Amino acid sequence: MKYIPAFVSFAFVFAGVFFLAGWFLMPYLPPTPDHPVSVFEGEYWKDNWIGYLLGAVFGGLSARSVLKKAAKRGTT
Numbered sequence: 001m002k003y004i005p006a007f008v009s010f011a012f013v014f015a016g017v018f019f020l021a022g023w024f025l026m027p028y029l030p031p032t033p034d035h036p037v038s039v040f041e042g043e044y045w046k047d048n049w050i051g052y053l054l055g056a057v058f059g060g061l062s063a064r065s066v067l068k069k070a071a072k073r074g075t076t
Contacts, residue, residue: 002070014059018051
């Protein structure tokens with residue numbers, strides 16, 4: 001049961017970081033879009049490589065933290 005909270009933590013952190021990184025960082029990193037891209041366009045989902053990368057890193061760190069806390073408490 002300790003894996004369910006870790007997965008939920010990963011999913012929420014990944015989604016939040018994905019949207020924030022796409023909103024703030026994607027316009028400045030290559031490939032730079034030629035026009036402002038919103039979440040409702042396909043380019044946002046295709047070219048937001050920084051969102052995927054940072055979301056996976058921070059989501060993984062969050063899930064790892066949840067698993068460490070569960071191991072420290074001794075829950076299974």
